[in-house]
Amino acid sequence: MNAGAELHDAGMFQRFFRSEVSGAIVLVVATVLALAWANSPWAASYFDLQHTSIGVSWGDATFQLSLQHWVSDGLMVLFFFVVGLEIKREILVGHISSLRLASVPVAAAVGGMLIPAAIYLAFTVGTEASRGWGVPMATDIAFALGILALLGSRVPTSLKVFMTAIAIADDIGAVFVIALVYTEKVNLVALGVAVVLFLLLVAANRAHLRVPLIYILLGLGVWVGVFASGVHATVAGILVAFAVPIRARIEPREFFERMRRAGRDLEEVKEDGISRESMLLEPAQLEWLDDLQHTIGDMIPSGIALEHALHRIVSFIILPLFALFNAGIVLGQDRLALLVDPVTLGVILGLVLGKQIGVTLFTWLIVKSGRGSRPEGVTWPMIYGVSCVAGVGFTMSLFISELAFKGILVDEAKIGIIAGSLISGVWGYLVLRHAIARAPAAA
DSSP: OOHHHHHHHHHHHHHHHHHHHHHHHHHHHHHHHHHHHHTSTTHHHHHHHHTOEEEEEETTEEEEEEHHHIIIIIIHHHHHHHHHHHHHHHHHHSTTSSHHHHHHHHHHHHHHHHHHHHHHHHHHTTSGGGGGGGGGGOOOHHHHHHHHHTTGGGSOHHHHHHHHHHHHHHHHHHHHHHHHTSOOOOOHHHHHHHHHHHHHHHHHHHTTOOOHHHHHHHHHHHHHHHHHHTSOTHHHHHHHHHTSOOSOSSOHHHHHHHHHHHHHHHHTSOGGGOOHHHHHHOHHHHHHHHHHHHHHHHHSOHHHHHHHHHHHHIIIIIHHHHHHHHSOOOOSGGGGGGGGSHHHHHHHHIIIIIHHHHHHHHHHHHHHTTSOOOOTTOOHHHHHHHHHHTTOOHHHHHHHHHHHHTTSSHHHHHHHHHHHHHHHHHHHHHHHHHHHHHSOTTO
16 A cells, blocks of 8 residues: 555544544434433433324224334334445455455454453343343444543544544444344335345446436335334344445546546646536537536445445434433432343443453453464553443443343443443543553554
8 A cells, every 4th residue: 555545544533533532422312302301300301202103094904103213113124234335345355365464453343342242141041131132242433532532632643543444343242242132023025125125226226227216216125124024223224335346347447547638638628628618518528528427427436435424424413313212310319229230230340340351351362372463562561541431331231131121131231331321431431541641652
């Protein structure tokens, strides 16, 4: 990779990082608002809003979902679509695009999933609550990067990249858990329809069709098919994302050659011959503009363009709405007893201790085995600090808790998620601040 490409990648990462940080702030505000509203004199209106039904009907048939479900099963599909685009980008051209690059963050993510799940099961094995073992496995990338941002420019970029790669690998694991574990029964006919529509979506991309409506209709069809199949509808977001190309359709050399040729054609048109009217009336000029537009479109991968366009919508609208509708729980003296409930304890210790042990231990094992190496400029205390921050599960943990418990034991899980994420975030910040301050100047 040349210096220009490296600078471009660094710039993209910094923009992504700043977007995640801003999104984390909005997410905190939405969470605080949900908790305040649920414990205010107007609490009844909060829970009424959650369960307000919205739908459509035709003839004798009716399709209705509560607002909470529309957010979780509908809007969150866009969140998972962006997650799918991020995963595909990282696998194909990003920080886990080769065995050498992926070995350490993937090992860290695996440890950060297995150990928390094991700790949770130690508290709940043999009970109905054991179904929630996936809750403490998750890491919230927005909050994790937001905590790193509090430390300012002292944080090595390699550490931010390492944290991001762990979170992406963690998301891959979470998606598999949602699809394989928290799907009770499957309607094979509906799933088959979803698969056929997905293949048509792939074929449309391969054929380079440039009609957005086709992709919108096929994407909605995949969502409906997955939803009707019994598999959680958000998996449709991942499927559709995997059908979107991440690489440019043309090589940079061909792009620059086309642009140079277009520039030469433009120079042949006299300046005084160009006006708004002539640009509309001259077929040759319209053809030139159309070719130029297609050239630029071929150089910008659809996946990158969509990820860029949707990232702010997800960060500033969808995730805050999800937090608003799902983080509101009633707190009071009678709820203090839930802190010693097996579910709550399992989630808290899974997020706080499980992530620390799992991420640090598995990173150490892969490095000592010689199959990977620590990121440049990252010390072992920094890696431990990252393992603490990884315990901020929040968004994905809340999402999995709703799937795992379906209304039973959800409050216990949510209290554990909020408490465990808060402890992990504060402790991780303190550890990282100390580790960065004591790191060698070269780091």
